[in-house]
Amino acid sequence: MRRLFHFLCAAFIGITSAHAGAVPRPVVIDIGHQYTASGAESPDGKINEYAFWAQYAIEVRKEVEAAGYPCIITNRSEAPTKEPLATYNKESGVVHLNKPDKNAKRYPSTHHPEHIGAGMISADYAIEKRALCAVFLHLNSVGSKWSTTPPTGLIICNKNNGNALGEAVCEAMLTDLLDQPGGMPNGKKGIKVMPRHIGSQSGAGWMNTLDAENIPAIIFEAVYVNNRGHVDFISNDANARKLARTIAKGIVNWLKTNHPLPPAEPEAPAAPLPIYTMEVFPADTVPVPRSFLPDMYGVSASDLPDMYKQVILKGAETPAESVLPEEEQPDAAK
Numbered sequence: 001m002r003r004l005f006h007f008l009c010a011a012f013i014g015i016t017s018a019h020a021g022a023v024p025r026p027v028v029i030d031i032g033h034q035y036t037a038s039g040a041e042s043p044d045g046k047i048n049e050y051a052f053w054a055q056y057a058i059e060v061r062k063e064v065e066a067a068g069y070p071c072i073i074t075n076r077s078e079a080p081t082k083e084p085l086a087t088y089n090k091e092s093g094v095v096h097l098n099k100p101d102k103n104a105k106r107y108p109s110t111h112h113p114e115h116i117g118a119g120m121i122s123a124d125y126a127i128e129k130r131a132l133c134a135v136f137l138h139l140n141s142v143g144s145k146w147s148t149t150p151p152t153g154l155i156i157c158n159k160n161n162g163n164a165l166g167e168a169v170c171e172a173m174l175t176d177l178l179d180q181p182g183g184m185p186n187g188k189k190g191i192k193v194m195p196r197h198i199g200s201q202s203g204a205g206w207m208n209t210l211d212a213e214n215i216p217a218i219i220f221e222a223v224y225v226n227n228r229g230h231v232d233f234i235s236n237d238a239n240a241r242k243l244a245r246t247i248a249k250g251i252v253n254w255l256k257t258n259h260p261l262p263p264a265e266p267e268a269p270a271a272p273l274p275i276y277t278m279e280v281f282p283a284d285t286v287p288v289p290r291s292f293l294p295d296m297y298g299v300s301a302s303d304l305p306d307m308y309k310q311v312i313l314k315g316a317e318t319p320a321e322s323v324l325p326e327e328e329q330p331d332a333a334k
Protein backbone atom coordinates (compact mmCIF):
# COMPACT_ATOMS: atom_id res chain seq x y z
CA MET A 1 0.00 0.00 0.00
CA ARG A 2 2.81 2.32 0.78
CA ARG A 3 4.09 1.74 -2.71
CA LEU A 4 0.62 2.33 -4.16
CA PHE A 5 0.37 5.57 -2.18
CA HIS A 6 3.69 6.77 -3.53
CA PHE A 7 2.70 5.85 -7.07
CA LEU A 8 -0.59 7.75 -6.80
CA CYS A 9 1.13 10.81 -5.32
CA ALA A 10 3.68 10.79 -8.11
CA ALA A 11 0.94 10.49 -10.72
CA PHE A 12 -0.96 13.41 -9.14
CA ILE A 13 2.14 15.63 -9.00
CA GLY A 14 2.85 14.74 -12.62
CA ILE A 15 -0.59 15.92 -13.68
CA THR A 16 -0.39 19.24 -11.80
CA SER A 17 3.13 20.11 -13.00
CA ALA A 18 2.11 19.54 -16.61
CA HIS A 19 -0.24 22.51 -16.16
CA ALA A 20 2.28 24.72 -14.37
CA GLY A 21 2.75 27.04 -17.39
CA ALA A 22 5.74 28.63 -19.10
CA VAL A 23 9.07 29.24 -17.40
CA PRO A 24 9.04 32.78 -16.01
CA ARG A 25 11.46 35.22 -17.67
CA PRO A 26 14.34 36.27 -15.42
CA VAL A 27 16.18 39.50 -14.84
CA VAL A 28 19.84 38.98 -15.80
CA ILE A 29 22.41 40.85 -13.69
CA ASP A 30 25.91 40.66 -15.18
CA ILE A 31 29.11 41.22 -13.20
CA GLY A 32 31.38 43.23 -15.48
CA HIS A 33 34.89 42.15 -16.48
CA GLN A 34 36.47 39.03 -15.06
CA TYR A 35 38.47 37.44 -12.30
CA THR A 36 41.80 37.76 -14.11
CA ALA A 37 41.13 41.09 -15.87
CA SER A 38 39.13 43.01 -13.32
CA GLY A 39 38.49 46.37 -15.03
CA ALA A 40 39.08 49.81 -13.55
CA GLU A 41 40.81 50.04 -10.17
CA SER A 42 41.02 52.77 -7.52
CA PRO A 43 44.46 54.48 -7.33
CA ASP A 44 45.11 52.79 -3.95
CA GLY A 45 44.30 49.41 -5.50
CA LYS A 46 41.60 48.62 -2.92
CA ILE A 47 38.57 48.54 -5.22
CA ASN A 48 38.17 47.14 -8.70
CA GLU A 49 35.08 46.62 -10.81
CA TYR A 50 35.00 42.83 -10.88
CA ALA A 51 35.76 42.24 -7.19
CA PHE A 52 33.27 44.87 -6.02
CA TRP A 53 30.34 43.43 -7.94
CA ALA A 54 31.39 39.85 -7.25
CA GLN A 55 30.73 40.72 -3.62
CA TYR A 56 27.65 42.93 -3.94
CA ALA A 57 25.66 41.77 -7.01
CA ILE A 58 23.90 39.36 -4.65
CA GLU A 59 22.25 42.36 -2.93
CA VAL A 60 20.71 43.41 -6.25
CA ARG A 61 19.46 39.91 -6.86
CA LYS A 62 17.91 39.55 -3.39
CA GLU A 63 15.85 42.72 -3.85
CA VAL A 64 14.65 41.72 -7.31
CA GLU A 65 13.65 38.28 -6.05
CA ALA A 66 11.94 39.75 -2.98
CA ALA A 67 9.71 41.68 -5.40
CA GLY A 68 8.68 38.36 -6.97
CA TYR A 69 10.86 38.27 -10.10
CA PRO A 70 13.39 35.53 -10.86
CA CYS A 71 16.95 36.82 -11.18
CA ILE A 72 20.19 35.28 -12.46
CA ILE A 73 23.70 36.65 -11.91
CA THR A 74 26.13 36.00 -14.77
CA ASN A 75 29.79 36.63 -15.51
CA ARG A 76 31.44 36.17 -18.86
CA SER A 77 34.48 34.32 -17.58
CA GLU A 78 35.59 31.55 -15.23
CA ALA A 79 34.88 31.29 -11.48
CA PRO A 80 37.42 32.86 -9.11
CA THR A 81 39.61 30.49 -7.13
CA LYS A 82 41.06 32.82 -4.48
CA GLU A 83 39.34 33.85 -1.26
CA PRO A 84 37.27 35.78 -0.41
CA LEU A 85 36.06 36.01 -4.02
CA ALA A 86 35.54 32.25 -4.31
CA THR A 87 33.15 32.30 -1.33
CA TYR A 88 31.25 35.38 -2.51
CA ASN A 89 30.93 33.75 -5.90
CA LYS A 90 29.53 30.53 -4.46
CA GLU A 91 27.07 32.35 -2.21
CA SER A 92 25.83 34.44 -5.12
CA GLY A 93 25.28 31.41 -7.38
CA VAL A 94 26.97 33.16 -10.30
CA VAL A 95 26.47 31.49 -13.68
CA HIS A 96 29.93 31.57 -15.27
CA LEU A 97 29.79 31.60 -19.04
CA ASN A 98 33.46 30.65 -19.34
CA LYS A 99 34.36 32.73 -22.33
CA PRO A 100 37.26 34.95 -21.28
CA ASP A 101 37.76 37.91 -23.57
CA LYS A 102 40.93 39.31 -22.12
CA ASN A 103 42.70 42.09 -23.96
CA ALA A 104 39.32 43.25 -25.22
CA LYS A 105 38.97 40.22 -27.49
CA ARG A 106 35.67 40.42 -29.33
CA TYR A 107 33.28 37.71 -30.39
CA PRO A 108 30.28 37.74 -32.72
CA SER A 109 26.87 37.10 -31.18
CA THR A 110 25.54 33.57 -31.68
CA HIS A 111 22.11 35.03 -32.42
CA HIS A 112 23.16 38.15 -34.35
CA PRO A 113 26.61 37.50 -35.80
CA GLU A 114 26.58 40.94 -37.40
CA HIS A 115 27.15 42.32 -33.88
CA ILE A 116 30.60 41.80 -32.42
CA GLY A 117 31.81 42.75 -28.97
CA ALA A 118 33.61 41.91 -25.75
CA GLY A 119 31.20 40.41 -23.21
CA MET A 120 28.94 39.22 -26.03
CA ILE A 121 28.48 35.87 -24.29
CA SER A 122 26.48 37.57 -21.50
CA ALA A 123 24.17 39.22 -24.04
CA ASP A 124 23.67 35.87 -25.81
CA TYR A 125 22.82 34.23 -22.48
CA ALA A 126 20.21 36.93 -21.70
CA ILE A 127 18.67 36.27 -25.13
CA GLU A 128 18.56 32.51 -24.55
CA LYS A 129 16.81 33.07 -21.21
CA ARG A 130 14.39 35.58 -22.78
CA ALA A 131 15.41 38.01 -20.04
CA LEU A 132 12.97 40.75 -19.00
CA CYS A 133 16.00 43.02 -18.94
CA ALA A 134 19.80 42.84 -18.61
CA VAL A 135 21.78 45.01 -16.20
CA PHE A 136 25.56 45.18 -16.58
CA LEU A 137 27.23 46.22 -13.33
CA HIS A 138 30.41 48.26 -13.74
CA LEU A 139 32.31 51.04 -11.97
CA ASN A 140 33.55 53.99 -13.95
CA SER A 141 36.91 55.78 -13.99
CA VAL A 142 38.48 58.80 -15.66
CA GLY A 143 42.22 58.37 -15.38
CA SER A 144 44.29 56.48 -12.86
CA LYS A 145 44.82 59.32 -10.33
CA TRP A 146 42.59 60.48 -7.52
CA SER A 147 40.12 63.20 -8.39
CA THR A 148 38.08 65.20 -5.92
CA THR A 149 35.93 66.85 -8.57
CA PRO A 150 32.55 65.15 -8.54
CA PRO A 151 31.73 63.67 -11.94
CA THR A 152 28.40 63.31 -13.68
CA GLY A 153 27.30 59.71 -13.30
CA LEU A 154 26.53 57.66 -16.36
CA ILE A 155 23.94 55.01 -17.15
CA ILE A 156 24.25 53.75 -20.71
CA CYS A 157 21.15 52.15 -22.18
CA ASN A 158 20.45 50.39 -25.45
CA LYS A 159 18.96 52.87 -27.83
CA ASN A 160 15.58 51.43 -28.69
CA ASN A 161 14.60 49.56 -25.53
CA GLY A 162 16.64 50.58 -22.52
CA ASN A 163 15.73 54.22 -21.85
CA ALA A 164 12.90 53.69 -19.35
CA LEU A 165 14.99 51.17 -17.39
CA GLY A 166 17.92 53.61 -17.31
CA GLU A 167 15.65 56.42 -16.14
CA ALA A 168 14.15 54.23 -13.40
CA VAL A 169 17.59 53.34 -11.99
CA CYS A 170 18.66 56.99 -12.31
CA GLU A 171 15.55 58.10 -10.41
CA ALA A 172 16.24 55.65 -7.56
CA MET A 173 19.87 56.79 -7.35
CA LEU A 174 18.89 60.47 -7.17
CA THR A 175 16.10 59.88 -4.65
CA ASP A 176 17.90 57.50 -2.31
CA LEU A 177 21.64 57.92 -2.68
CA LEU A 178 23.28 60.75 -4.59
CA ASP A 179 23.83 63.83 -2.41
CA GLN A 180 21.20 62.54 0.04
CA PRO A 181 21.76 62.62 3.81
CA GLY A 182 24.04 59.67 4.57
CA GLY A 183 24.33 59.01 0.84
CA MET A 184 27.08 59.29 -1.75
CA PRO A 185 28.48 62.81 -2.33
CA ASN A 186 28.25 63.85 -5.98
CA GLY A 187 28.39 67.67 -6.01
CA LYS A 188 24.82 67.81 -7.35
CA LYS A 189 26.13 66.64 -10.71
CA GLY A 190 23.42 64.04 -11.15
CA ILE A 191 23.42 61.15 -13.60
CA LYS A 192 23.11 61.16 -17.35
CA VAL A 193 21.09 58.39 -18.99
CA MET A 194 22.74 57.90 -22.34
CA PRO A 195 21.21 55.82 -25.14
CA ARG A 196 23.92 54.29 -27.21
CA HIS A 197 23.89 52.52 -30.53
CA ILE A 198 27.41 52.36 -31.75
CA GLY A 199 28.71 50.50 -34.75
CA SER A 200 27.96 46.78 -34.81
CA GLN A 201 31.68 45.99 -34.86
CA SER A 202 32.48 48.16 -31.83
CA GLY A 203 33.31 46.95 -28.34
CA ALA A 204 29.83 47.29 -26.89
CA GLY A 205 28.04 45.66 -29.82
CA TRP A 206 26.35 43.47 -27.17
CA MET A 207 23.99 46.36 -26.35
CA ASN A 208 22.86 46.38 -29.99
CA THR A 209 22.39 42.62 -29.88
CA LEU A 210 19.95 42.98 -27.00
CA ASP A 211 18.21 45.83 -28.80
CA ALA A 212 17.71 43.53 -31.77
CA GLU A 213 15.82 41.16 -29.43
CA ASN A 214 13.80 43.93 -27.75
CA ILE A 215 15.49 43.25 -24.41
CA PRO A 216 16.06 46.47 -22.42
CA ALA A 217 19.66 46.71 -21.22
CA ILE A 218 21.70 49.18 -19.20
CA ILE A 219 25.34 49.53 -18.22
CA PHE A 220 25.66 51.01 -14.75
CA GLU A 221 28.62 53.45 -14.73
CA ALA A 222 27.53 56.03 -12.15
CA VAL A 223 30.22 55.41 -9.50
CA TYR A 224 33.85 56.38 -10.17
CA VAL A 225 36.74 54.44 -8.65
CA ASN A 226 39.13 57.36 -9.13
CA ASN A 227 36.85 59.76 -7.24
CA ARG A 228 37.83 60.03 -3.58
CA GLY A 229 34.32 60.76 -2.32
CA HIS A 230 32.80 57.83 -4.22
CA VAL A 231 35.48 55.37 -3.11
CA ASP A 232 35.28 56.50 0.53
CA PHE A 233 31.53 55.90 0.36
CA ILE A 234 31.49 52.44 -1.27
CA SER A 235 34.46 51.19 0.80
CA ASN A 236 32.01 50.96 3.70
CA ASP A 237 30.19 47.60 3.58
CA ALA A 238 26.77 48.99 4.59
CA ASN A 239 27.07 51.75 1.96
CA ALA A 240 28.06 49.27 -0.74
CA ARG A 241 24.96 47.21 0.05
CA LYS A 242 22.85 50.36 -0.04
CA LEU A 243 24.19 51.18 -3.50
CA ALA A 244 23.26 47.68 -4.72
CA ARG A 245 19.79 47.91 -3.18
CA THR A 246 19.23 51.32 -4.76
CA ILE A 247 20.04 49.96 -8.22
CA ALA A 248 17.66 47.09 -7.49
CA LYS A 249 14.92 49.52 -6.45
CA GLY A 250 15.14 51.19 -9.84
CA ILE A 251 14.99 47.83 -11.63
CA VAL A 252 11.98 46.74 -9.55
CA ASN A 253 10.14 50.02 -10.17
CA TRP A 254 10.65 49.48 -13.89
CA LEU A 255 9.51 45.84 -13.63
CA LYS A 256 6.34 46.79 -11.74
CA THR A 257 5.37 49.25 -14.48
CA ASN A 258 6.37 47.17 -17.49
CA HIS A 259 5.92 43.59 -16.28
CA PRO A 260 3.40 43.74 -13.42
CA LEU A 261 2.91 40.46 -11.63
CA PRO A 262 -0.59 38.93 -11.71
CA PRO A 263 -2.53 39.61 -8.49
CA ALA A 264 -2.01 36.91 -5.89
CA GLU A 265 -4.81 34.35 -5.97
CA PRO A 266 -7.04 34.41 -2.87
CA GLU A 267 -6.20 31.56 -0.55
CA ALA A 268 -8.49 28.59 -0.94
CA PRO A 269 -10.32 27.62 2.25
CA ALA A 270 -8.46 24.90 4.11
CA ALA A 271 -9.61 21.42 3.19
CA PRO A 272 -11.17 19.49 6.09
CA LEU A 273 -8.66 17.24 7.78
CA PRO A 274 -8.94 13.62 6.72
CA ILE A 275 -10.32 11.20 9.33
CA TYR A 276 -7.98 8.36 10.06
CA THR A 277 -9.15 4.99 11.19
CA MET A 278 -6.96 3.14 13.62
CA GLU A 279 -6.65 -0.60 13.71
CA VAL A 280 -4.02 -2.94 14.99
CA PHE A 281 -1.93 -3.44 11.91
CA PRO A 282 1.09 -5.51 11.15
CA ALA A 283 4.15 -3.56 12.25
CA ASP A 284 5.23 -2.47 8.78
CA THR A 285 1.94 -0.98 7.57
CA VAL A 286 0.38 2.45 7.96
CA PRO A 287 -3.15 3.64 8.71
CA VAL A 288 -5.05 4.65 5.62
CA PRO A 289 -6.83 8.01 5.35
CA ARG A 290 -10.55 7.77 4.88
CA SER A 291 -10.37 10.18 1.96
CA PHE A 292 -8.06 7.79 0.20
CA LEU A 293 -10.82 5.90 -1.54
CA PRO A 294 -9.65 3.75 -4.40
CA ASP A 295 -12.10 4.99 -7.01
CA MET A 296 -10.71 8.53 -6.69
CA TYR A 297 -7.70 7.31 -8.53
CA GLY A 298 -9.29 4.82 -10.88
CA VAL A 299 -8.01 1.91 -8.84
CA SER A 300 -10.37 -0.98 -8.48
CA ALA A 301 -11.14 -1.96 -4.91
CA SER A 302 -10.51 -5.54 -5.96
CA ASP A 303 -6.86 -4.60 -6.49
CA LEU A 304 -6.48 -3.81 -2.81
CA PRO A 305 -5.63 -6.39 -0.19
CA ASP A 306 -8.60 -7.34 2.02
CA MET A 307 -7.13 -5.65 5.04
CA TYR A 308 -7.28 -2.23 3.36
CA LYS A 309 -10.80 -2.76 2.07
CA GLN A 310 -11.88 -3.24 5.67
CA VAL A 311 -10.08 -0.15 6.79
CA ILE A 312 -11.64 2.00 4.08
CA LEU A 313 -15.05 0.65 4.86
CA LYS A 314 -14.62 1.39 8.55
CA GLY A 315 -13.29 4.82 7.83
CA ALA A 316 -16.35 5.68 5.81
CA GLU A 317 -18.76 4.86 8.61
CA THR A 318 -17.06 4.93 11.93
CA PRO A 319 -15.56 7.70 14.01
CA ALA A 320 -11.87 7.15 14.52
CA GLU A 321 -11.75 6.58 18.29
CA SER A 322 -14.36 3.87 18.47
CA VAL A 323 -12.36 1.43 16.41
CA LEU A 324 -9.45 1.44 18.83
CA PRO A 325 -9.17 -1.85 20.64
CA GLU A 326 -9.96 -1.57 24.33
CA GLU A 327 -6.43 -1.94 25.52
CA GLU A 328 -5.49 1.08 23.34
CA GLN A 329 -8.13 3.42 24.86
CA PRO A 330 -6.92 6.21 27.18
CA ASP A 331 -6.85 4.87 30.74
CA ALA A 332 -9.26 7.50 32.15
CA ALA A 333 -11.42 4.71 33.57
CA LYS A 334 -8.71 3.52 35.96
Ligand SMILES: [Zn+2]
Nearest residue numbers: 032039138139
Ligand atom coordinates in the same frame (compact mmCIF):
# COMPACT_ATOMS: atom_id res chain seq x y z
ZN1 LIG B 1 33.83 48.28 -16.65
